[in-house]
Amino acid sequence: MPHLLRQNIVLPAPPNVTLHDPRTHLRRLPPPYSVVQTPHNQVRDFAPQLRYQLELPMAHRLKLRPCKVIFVGDCAVGKTAIVNRFCYDKFQSNYKATIGVDFELENFKILGHNFSLEMWDTAGQERFKCIAGAYYRNASVVVATYDMSKRESLDSAKKWLSSALMYNTTQRPLVFLVGTKADLLSKEEFMSMERLASVAATQMHAEYWSVSARSGYRVTEFFQRLAALAFEAAAQQQLATLTKSAQGQVPQLSAKSQTFDLRSYFNNRFGKADTRQRSGCTC
Ligand SMILES: Nc1nc2c(ncn2[C@@H]2O[C@H](COP(=O)(O)OP(=O)(O)OP(=O)(O)O)[C@@H](O)[C@H]2O)c(=O)[nH]1
16 A cells, blocks of 8 residues: 555555556546646546436447557656556566557456557657657557656656647647656655656646556556546547437427437437336446
């Protein structure tokens, strides 16, 4: 368990944290690392409107496409290590540079819906930058990573984010700033680095997290949060599209009604039997 100091300051747990694997089922929005540092504004739970819509019978047929997550940052900051800690619960202390890009697919079940993350772990070495850029497009999430024991890598994280955003101009992805190797810092160093990183995160409009792939500190929590927020954004987007096309197909809405009721639409279109069948679902 992490040690709780003062209000919101959480220090890393010592190595040898036993990792569990609760990542596949998420029914509530996992809390952010720091409530103050939450530009993605959902702090405690999924948006009520989204929960309501996801209980609709039709919603259970939603097929969400995998969301693309890109990890960027200087070489050797620990991008591969956090992905491997989460996906395989393993940590390698010897450094093997990523060549170009590595890819992992992770499955989640969120609010009863299947959801996948495509994780693109890009190379930090300068010579691969031109190749990695090709993988930046259509990212739903950017994870700008820096090494908490190397101050300069925090400045670089901002530059990495800027290049990633250049390839994603139509829709701004969710952005996370992640400090790695928290296990290498003393309490004082950790707190001072977090203060600097919080300022940087605000400038980057990013949600901030400190993690350690070596000890496992906050790695699962971070990925759960990332998956939940990406899911929420993707589901909201798809339901909005569905609502729009449904509105196009419905002959007349009451002149008094300013909002379209997706629940009644699906009940009418797919019949009450379907609703009854689905109402037993505990998702
Ligand atoms: N102590 C400690 N070392 C870490 C941690 N995470 C990564 N490392 C070490 O840092 C080195 C680099 O880690 P990688 O994950 O390969 O770094 P990367 O950012 O993927 O590097 P590139 O592939 O070159 O972009 C390795 O030797 C890791 O063992 C951590 O949380 N704590």
